[in-house]
Amino acid sequence: MSSTRQGSSDHAQDQISITLNDHGATQTLTCPRGITGTDLLSRAAGKTGTPSAPFAPFAMKVNGELKDLPTPLIQNATVEWLTFDSPEGKEVYRHSSAHLLAQAVKRLFPGAKLAIGPPIEEGFYYDIDYERPFTPDDLAKLEAAINDVIQADLPITRHELPSAKAVEFFTQRQEPYKVELIRDFQVPTVSYYEQGDFIDLCEGPHLPSTGRMGAIKLLSVAGAYWRGDEKKPMLQRIYGTSFPTADALQAHLTRLEQLKQRDHRKLGRELDLFSIQETIGPGLILWHPKGAAIRQQIEAFWKRLHEEHGYQFVYTPHVARLDLWKTSGHVDFYRENMFPPMEIEGADYELKPMNCPFHLLIYQSHLRSYRDLPIRFAELGTVYRFERSGVLHGLLRVRGFTQDDAHIFCRPDQVEEEISRVLELTTTLLGAFGFHDYDIYLSTRPEHYVGTLEHWEAATSALSTALTRRRLAYQIDPGEGVFYGPKIDIKVKDLFGRAWQCATVQVDFNLPERFTLAYRGEDSREHAPIMIHRALMGSLERFFGILIEHYGGAFPTWLAPVQAMVIPISEAQAAYAESIAERLRARQIRVEIDRRNEKMGLKIREAQLQKIPYMIVVGGREQEQQTVSLRLRSGEQIAALSVDALLDRLSREIAERGPSTA
RNA sequence: GCCCUUGUAGCUCAGUUGGCAGAGCACUUCCUUGGUAAGGAAGAGGUCACCGGUUCGAUCCCGGUCAAGGGCUCCA
DSSP states (O other): OOOOTTTOOOOOGGGGEEEETTTEEEEEEEOOOOOOOHHHHHHHHHHOOOOTTSSOOOOEEEETTTTTTTOOOSSEEEEEEEETTHHHHHHHHHHHHHHEEEEHHHHOOTOOOOOOOOOOTEEEEEEEESEEESOOOHHHHHHHHHHHHHHHHHBEEEEEEEHHOOOOHHHHHHHHHHHHHHHHHHOEEEEEEETEEEEEEEOOOOOOOOOGEEEEEEEEEEEEEGOOOOOEEEEEEEEEEEEESHHHHHHHHHHHHHHHHHHHHHHHHHHHHOOOOOOOOOTOOOOOOHHHHHHHHHHHHHHHHHHHHHEOOOOSEEEHHHHHHHHHHHHHHHGGGGOEEEEEEEEEEEEEESSHHHHHHHHTTTTOBBGGEEEEEEEEEEEEOOOOOOGTTTTTTTEEEEEEEEEEEEEGGGGHHHHHHHHHHHHHHHHHHOOOOOEEEOOOOSSSSOHHHHHHHHHHHHHHHHHHHHHOOOOOHHHHHHBBBBBEEEEETTOOOOEEEEEEEESSSSHHHTOOOOOOOTTEEEEEOOOEEEEEEEEEHHHHHHHHHTTTOOOOOOOOSSSSEEESSSSHHHHHHHHHHHHHTTTOOOOOEESSOHHHHHHHHHHHHTTTTTTEEEEHHHHHHHHEEEEESSSSEEEEHHHHHHHHHHHHHHHHOOOOOO
């Protein structure tokens, strides 16, 4: 890549036209043919700032393709600078970070074999095979070594090699994983990057030099299978993250710390919401009174909405004969997620992993007319699924959970309308919890499927039409549908932008057939109904965990387990405090009185830590005037409020299901 | 299930190079009767996760089991 700039006599031919696109602002420059991005950048530096400043460009996009800055430009092109501000820029930056990590690993542990080291959402990792586990101590040493390399400001250069040579080269360097990668690429040439004594197989691009790396932090080490295959060797994955400046890195670490503070497992214990106990078993939840109080509110709200939307409630058992699960096909398709059957009087019974077969049997319990449809059965159905021990996680991944499940049986001409109604119900329900941003996926027909192509097409188009009607933006996940029908998955985004899978709407061509469901049509013949599975919150346990983190434990008043705490200043106000609590209770407000022989400051502090929305302080003055002094969770104070005004305020806020005021 | 880390009072954590275990908070009692995020004192509380081994002696060393945490794989 050296001699493209050598002279031609024709001046015009030596010039190319470069269109610079800098955050949407374009300018066109005439440049010598073969100018490198680096030179181009210094030429444009007047506008973009110092080329080596922390947030300055470190790579570029030439006609949409990612390139290193030193790449010569040999024909007219549109060039876009790559900085840390863009997602692609972050990827390049952190990819270089991964290389720095690998270089440090090879320096400190020469015998280590490198696998892969890509950027990820909030950082990067490198998978490494080494004879002994890395310790936190090793991470500190690696960080020091990385910083040495950054200090040295080694140039990072790109080279190409025929694949055969590259295989030879990496074999010689004893990097078997790299060799395997090159062989699998099946391309004639591969590229590698060099920085000082370190060489890594890589497509690039990368930073121009190691000194451009600002701040880097290694976070953890974990096991990861080579190529994600549990039959392949377990490697060690070192996770890290990097930013252009120490401040930006610190801000990120602070955010991680904040997320840890609102971890639902931590808050669940501190706020006495739920527990998971060894004597009961992993993945099985105890809902404590305060958690249960919140669940009661969620369920009551859920129930009311479903009544309004024409659902009928059903209850079904927790176990059933194994034969039921054979008929439904779960034994064939879902066995590894089911608890083993138990034998009772010679027959095998199975703990239910799903509610659907029961709902089908209720449908089937008598003949249905086309006039009866749609039929909507809803149940808060508790199911048990066997999950491998390593995947359990607080409330978010458990072995026993309650689905807000429903099954809709309808005629083909009703599918679209029903889906649309489900979507409306979903956004209403989730919106009440402050979830208004969704990532929606429409999963289409997979390779293996049941049902006819016409059915699939009709159902898929019903799903997409319904989404469009509801003005919900979605992405298509081609081939990701379940074998029995297409589906919509809705992920909600919480305050921190994290997406959580909650709602799902699935069309099912399989179960109605397995159970030979039918309805009598207008033509007096039997027809197969279409079945729709749907859950809005998914699992109450999981949804509760999401809510805890979403609200950081400061539940909006309508959900708060204790909505108000009456705080008498001294024992002299005990009776008055009781009379206030009495009036609140009469309005269904969840109120407690802190009668302890403690100072008001302590009572307020503890109510605050329990994130109780309203603290009702009553002392001698209030008692005399028959008022209260209100303190909100936000710290706001309202003095001398009449009890009637207090009642109105609380009742209204609860009825409106207002947002969290934490 | 796999890799690594962890398991000491209800909670958060000290600690012992192997010699009958400690703090703060919480709890109980007493004093204090208070004005918007911690008043004071005393007391009670632990087979140091469980099982086994080494040892005169194990909470500590070794092995196993269970559970939790961070990941991988899988998913509501």
